[in-house]
Amino acid sequence: MSASQIPPATAVPGDDVPTLLVKIFGKDRPGITAGLFDTLAAFDVDVVDIEQVVTRGRIVLCVLVTAPPGRGSGAAEGDLRATVHSWAESLRLQAEIISGRGDNRPRGVGRSHVTVLGHPLTAESTAAIAARITGTGGNIDRIFRLAKYPVTAVEFEVSGAGTEPLRTALATEAAALGVDVAVVASGLQRRAQRLVVMDVDSTLIQDEVIELFAAHAGCEAEVAKVTAQAMRGELDFEQSLHARVALLKGIDESVVDKVRAEVRLTPGARTLIRTLKRLGFQVGVVSGGFTQVTDDLKERLGLDFASANTLEVVDGKLTGRVVGEVVDREGKARLLRRFAAEAGVPLSQTVAIGDGANDLDMLNAAGLGVAFNAKPVVREAAHTAVNVPFLDTVLYLLGITRDEVEAAETHAD
Structure with missing residues (x-):
């Protein structure tokens, strides 16, 4: 393919571009993700973001897509909603579709990984860690489990707070709670430590x-x-x-x-x-x-x-x-x-x-x-x-x- 034949990259949606957040919940099984995207493909939408989590056999799948293009886009959006709900019901899943504009809000300056180790990790200690992150001006963008053995290890991806202030604040909290907390700056160097x-x-x-x-x-x-x-x-x-x-x-x-x-x-x-x-x-x-x-x-x-x-x-x-x-x-x-x-x-x-x-x-x-x-x-x-x-x-x-x-x-x- 020559340079002139390469299609231009789709621009990241601006704040004024209509988007739809499609959320799917229910019992996990093979084929759910593929089935949802097969359903959406009929409406010529672009994928902006995807997030999927499976916990104890239950799936939460979130997809952010552009609104259906063309004239009568309101009708097209209605058709998309009806089709997705019908597909979800056929698999005994729940669907929620939320209209909005643009992509996710930009993450704040200053990004860190906060790893929390507990043996066990209690709800009380998790709540205290989350509150202290918020108290430093940080926002929790994502949480996921790294391990359940020999300790429970979860990682918070945090933006909007400097790594050093966050480390200092959480060190005090961790000592009081009896858990271990590690704060490292986000970036390629983390996994590059060889x-x-x-x-x-x-x-x-x-x-x-x-x-x-x-x-x-x-x-x-x-x-x-x-x-x-x-x-x-x-x-x-x-x-x-x-x-x-x-x-x-x-x-x-x-x-x-x-x-x-x-x-x-x-x-x-x-x-x-x-x-x-x-x-x-x-x-x-x-x-x-x-x-x-x-x-x-x-x-x-x-x-x-x-x-x-x-x-x-x-x-x-x-x-x-x-x-x-x-x-x-x-x-x-x-x-x-x-x-x-x-x-x-x-x-x-x-x-x-x-x-x-x-x-x-x-x-x-x-x-x-x-x-x-x-x-x-x-x-x-x-x-x-x-x-x-x-x-x-x-x-x-x-x-x-x-x-x-x-x-x-x-x-x-």
Whole structure:
């Protein structure tokens, strides 16, 4: 077809152009959407907008079309109404047709995705979130469910309010309600985030690795106390690391295999990684723990990147020292940048997940920083927080639905 033969694009209806909103309700079955458009096709109308939702087997189908063209358009509209109602009645559906002018009103400036996670998600908390969105000047343009398991996850598409003010307002509301709320700016970059880097201890795994080593050295309580202080930001991480590792001096190297066997993955960890990998993401870990464990996790889980501290071993015994550059708070952020460069991913398209104070620089450097069951100081500083014990819920913050997760699981090797 030559350029002269290409028909001109139909203009978006202006505010003065008559349009009809056709709404269909009833029991869902195959063929309803096709049947409605077959019915409308006889009237030479243009489709302006479509929205369809199926909930518990009930369909709500909304179609915005231009009014029938030509002379006697009022009669043509009457014929369209009668024909649509007759078609709907034949399928035991209900139809409503509303006359108006133009397209949907323009969405307000400032668009965000608000993801709400509840376990369960109550009507009271949903009402409070919706009210707070409205209170910030935002309008809820669309709501849909991302997942029903392991938590209920719903997403609000919001316009008319800035992302940062909305995030601040909803963080306060979420804390009071006991739900998790994530607010991210709308745009292509959301699904373009192609590198996820996470902490290991109490994030990817349920354990603190140094405490597992300490249990074999008989100093678990002493190490756990120092670890807790470091994660709360009360102690300098590097100093606390050296103090704790010193307590492991003399342990036989064979303990490494025992600790690897004792490590417990966080629920949802395998699903998170497998889904991300199937969707083309690269995944890495950075840890204030030890390469003796993270290298094993990298191999077992198929991770792309892994970096941690290394316990020194001499003559088959732990010396109580670490070798090489210490992976501390600043080191984690530095490694995130290095992984991003090696992956060819802009820093704005990275996601970081962690729970401790030594994760803060990494969380703030990433395009999206997620505090996972984190200490209060971390929850307050991160972009968003998840406080349910399922690591795969992070997927919903990226707009990945449970259906996509299950598809990835079905096709996983």
